[in-house]
Amino acid sequence: MTLLTVERIKLFSTRSPWWCMILATALTVGLTSVFAATTKSRDLNDLTPSVTQFAYNFGLVVMMVMATLAVTTEYRFSTIRSTFLAVPRRTPALLAKVTVVGLVAGIVGEITAVGSWAVAKAIKPDAPLAIDTAQEYRNVFGVGLIYLLSAVLAVAVGLIVRQSAGAIVIELVYLLLLENLLPSIPTIGDNIQHWLPFTVGNNFIVAGQPETSDGPAVITGMPFGPWGSLVYFAAVCVGLFVVAGFLAKRRDA
Known part of the structure; x- marks a missing residue:
């Protein structure tokens, strides 16, 4: 509990996490409010709970930047050395950090998802925005996961790279470019796409959503159902963190 408190204090002792949380919420909820406000009366039936989450990736990118900075700034200012001196085994400190950062990101994800749905419902009360099915619950409340x-x-990428600019560039290039470009490779592109971590993670949210929806993109032929997709995505994220933790213990701070 002491380590969790220390990591919470370290995280919120700078302005960047606050700005990231505000920006993630403002981007996601703001874009959804604009979309809902500009939806014409004849198109109200197309404004569903899944559509209210069309902008969740914007907030996701911002929170990933926050998580990366939570690690790389410690390496930049050498405060990580004090942490590892206080906790020589290092693993408990790293687990505390990833727990605090992950929970903060998850809470912000829930706020942005529920906020996007709520603002759309407030702007267009006649739209079919009731949450009734399991898919609709996943589409809104699953974003936090x-x-x-x-x-x-x-956090794992930050531990491996240890430099803010490099880690953030790697994440953005992979998330915004590679996962969109790799499926275009002839012959094997479709097979690769079905195993890309963020594509599979997105399937947890969109599985069962109509393909014609304006919400997050639906990829057909995925190897797992919604909960299997979540387990696969979790395995990739946790596995990379295990590798990063091993490297952090082997390398000098």
């Missing part, structure tokens, strides 16, 4: 696990992955 994806944020949490993505923060774990971002």
Whole structure:
């Protein structure tokens, strides 16, 4: 509990996490409010709970940046040395850090998801925005889990790279470019796409959603169902964190 308190204090002792949380919420909820406000009356039936989450990736990217900075700034200012001197085994300190950062990201993810749905319902009360099915519950309340696990992955990348700019660039290039470009490779592109971690993680949210929806993109032919996709995504994120923790213990701070 002491380590968790220490990591919480370290995280919120700088302004960047606060700005990241505000920006993630403002981007996601703001874009959804604009979308809902500009939806015409004849298109109200298309405004569903899944559609209210179309912008969740914007907030996800911001929270991954926050998670990365939570690690790399410690290496930049050498405060990580004090942490490892206080906790020579290092693993408990790293687990405390990833727990705090992951929980913060997960909470922000839930706030952005529920906020996006709530603001759309407030703007267009006649739209079919009731949450009734398991898919609709996952589409809204499952976003926080994806944020949490993505923060774990971002912390792992930060531990491996140890430089803010390099780690953030790697994450952005992979998330925004590679996962969109790799499926275009002839012959094997579709098979690769079905195993890309963020694509599989997204399937947890969108599985069962109509393919014609304006919500998060639906990829057909995925190897797992929604909960299997979540387990696969969690395994990738946790596995990378285990590798990062091993490297952090082997290398000098």
